[in-house]
Amino acid sequence: xxxxILYKTILASCILMISLLVAMYSTLIERKVAGFFQxxxxxxxxxxxxxxxxxxxxxxxxFKEEFMPNTADKFLYILxxxxxxxxxxxxxxxxxxxSNLVINGKEYPLQVADINxxxxxxxAIVSIGVYGIMIGxxxxxxxxxxxxxxxxxxxxxxxxxAMSLAxxxxxxxxxxxxxxxxxxxxxxxxxxxxxxxAAFLIFLVCAFAECNRSPFDLPECETELVGGxxxxxxxxxxxxxxxxxxxNMFISAAVMATLFFGGYNFPxxxxxxxxxxxxxxxxxxxxxxxxxFLGFVFMxxxxxxxxxRYDQLMRLGWKAMIPLAILNIVITGxxxxxx
Amino acid sequence: xxxxxxIYLPAVLNGMRITFSHLFRKKATIRYPETKRxxxxxxxxxxxxxxxxxxxxxxxxxxxxxxxxxxxxIIMVADExxxxxxxxxxxxxxxxxxxxxxxxCIFCGLCEEACPKEAIFLTKKIVxxxxxxxxFIYGKDKLLEPLDPExxxxxxxxxxxxxxxxxxxxxxxxxx
Numbered sequence: 483x484x485x486x487i488l489y490k491t492i493l494a495s496c497i498l499m500i501s502l503l504v505a506m507y508s509t510l511i512e513r514k515v516a517g518f519f520q521x522x523x524x525x526x527x528x529x530x531x532x533x534x535x536x537x538x539x540x541x542x543x544x545f546k547e548e549f550m551p552n553t554a555d556k557f558l559y560i561l562x563x564x565x566x567x568x569x570x571x572x573x574x575x576x577x578x579x580x581s582n583l584v585i586n587g588k589e590y591p592l593q594v595a596d597i598n599x600x601x602x603x604x605x606a607i608v609s610i611g612v613y614g615i616m617i618g619x620x621x622x623x624x625x626x627x628x629x630x631x632x633x634x635x636x637x638x639x640x641x642x643x644a645m646s647l648a649x650x651x652x653x654x655x656x657x658x659x660x661x662x663x664x665x666x667x668x669x670x671x672x673x674x675x676x677x678x679x680a681a682f683l684i685f686l687v688c689a690f691a692e693c694n695r696s697p698f699d700l701p702e703c704e705t706e707l708v709g710g711x712x713x714x715x716x717x718x719x720x721x722x723x724x725x726x727x728x729x730n731m732f733i734s735a736a737v738m739a740t741l742f743f744g745g746y747n748f749p750x751x752x753x754x755x756x757x758x759x760x761x762x763x764x765x766x767x768x769x770x771x772x773x774x775f776l777g778f779v780f781m782x783x784x785x786x787x788x789x790x791r792y793d794q795l796m797r798l799g800w801k802a803m804i805p806l807a808i809l810n811i812v813i814t815g816x817x818x819x820x821x
Numbered sequence: 822x823x824x825x826x827x828i829y830l831p832a833v834l835n836g837m838r839i840t841f842s843h844l845f846r847k848k849a850t851i852r853y854p855e856t857k858r859x860x861x862x863x864x865x866x867x868x869x870x871x872x873x874x875x876x877x878x879x880x881x882x883x884x885x886x887x888x889x890x891x892x893x894x895i896i897m898v899a900d901e902x903x904x905x906x907x908x909x910x911x912x913x914x915x916x917x918x919x920x921x922x923x924x925x926c927i928f929c930g931l932c933e934e935a936c937p938k939e940a941i942f943l944t945k946k947i948v949x950x951x952x953x954x955x956x957f958i959y960g961k962d963k964l965l966e967p968l969d970p971e972x973x974x975x976x977x978x979x980x981x982x983x984x985x986x987x988x989x990x991x992x993x994x995x996x997x
Contacts, residue, residue, distance in 0.1 A: 523848050523850040523852075785838075
């Protein structure tokens with residue numbers, strides 16, 4: 483029991499550290515990618531290739547003035563960013579980061595919690611995420627923040643539906659809600675994306691909307707709403723909001739890699755005939771490569787597409803994504819039935 | 822909108838293809854303190870008051886540059902050359918005070934076009950920034966070319982063929 487707790491603690495803190503580190507460096511990568519897309523170089527002053535830029539940004543945010551509006555609800559004002567950060571970090575628990583490690587004849591899965599309703603857990607947590615933004619926007623007592631929060635909540639709720647419906651097709655194929663089962667079924671090159679491209683596309687688009695990323699970044703919408711829900715936030719509270727966005731991006735890339743791109747599986751993995759530990763290590767890096775690529779897609783889309791108008795966003799969500807997802811479920815059901 | 826336009830995807834993918842091609846383009850950024858942008862040979866920067874081959878000031882304080890200046894940035898005070906100053910000033914009359922207000926100057930180069938004595942030229946040098954407005958009024962101490970032959974300022978690139986020909990044109994009053 484003691485080793486079990488120790489191993490889970492180590493694993494959980496490793497995943498926490500990795501998510502924070504990845505989120506930190508995705509801010510730099512985002513700016514670099516943005517620069518390269520615009521024929522610039524991006525930040526390159528802090529350290530070689532600007533590698534210390536995230537540190538500089540973090541230090542700056544810590545030392546900024548901690549400003550709170552007089553009319554703000556003090557408790558909720560602090561709860562907002564804390565909740566957003568907490569929820570962003572919670573989802574990583576159910577993702578299988580690699581196959582089992584074997585130490586002293588005992589198997590240690592690289593997954594903090596193999597819940598049999600893994601996907602459901604992730605969706606449940608993600609849907610709480612909207613509260614962080616809503617509470618923050620409401621507590622600021624600012625019209626822009628409130629408008630941003632309203633937009634965020636209606637957008638996230640609308641796209642969650644299509645997102646979950648897209649996943650149902652995958653779950654129907656796998657017959658399990660456990661993320662571990664879903665990954666194991668995609669052994670080798672047998673990835674879900676080949677069987678469910680429509681579901682993947684719907685999921686991807688909804689993930690953009692869920693993470694409040696461009697082209698669906700209406701909640702922050704600098705041009706109309708100043709800063710959206712975080713208009714009144716400064717210092718590390720603002721940092722938490724921005725940071726949580728990048729963690730969310732990382733986690734949703736991880737979920738997509740797990741659900742559609744075979745997680746830690748890679749082609750010809752059976753022919754390698756390596757020890758389980760080596761396989762787990764390679765699998766972990768393979769998963770990370772996939773996550774990096776998907777994260778790049780997030781940035782790629784952001785720096786390509788302009789922002790949607792709000793009615794276009796809603797029409798896309800309700801009139802295109804949800805019917806498509808339902809159609810996808812029906813077709814998947816028919817194909818499964820005929821087989 | 823047609824069907825393909827309505828589903829956005831072809832347009833989105835096309836856009837993503839275009840942005841992706843930009844990843845490999847040559848970057849326009851110049852890492853400033855390490856590398857500097859190359860200036861044109863005929864760049865119009867800070868002025869210089871030229872001396873002739875013997876080191877005498879060429880300016881005779883005729884005031885044509887001040888007249889030509891559209892920004893009215895040039896002020897000068899003329900003085901008569903005293904006996905014994907022949908090694909300092911080329912003409913009998915010289916400018917004892919010659920000031921250009923660099924905040925007013927628009928670096929159009931009309932002053933050098935107007936100058937009949939080849940005395941004023943614009944150079945590649947950039948006017949330095951300053952905290953005070955007074956610091957931008959450049960007198961002869963800053964404008965005059967150094968005497969040291971090593972430190973002479975080359976302005977041959979600004980003396981284009983057209984300019985030289987124009988200055989030889991005796992039908993123009995100020996060239997006589």
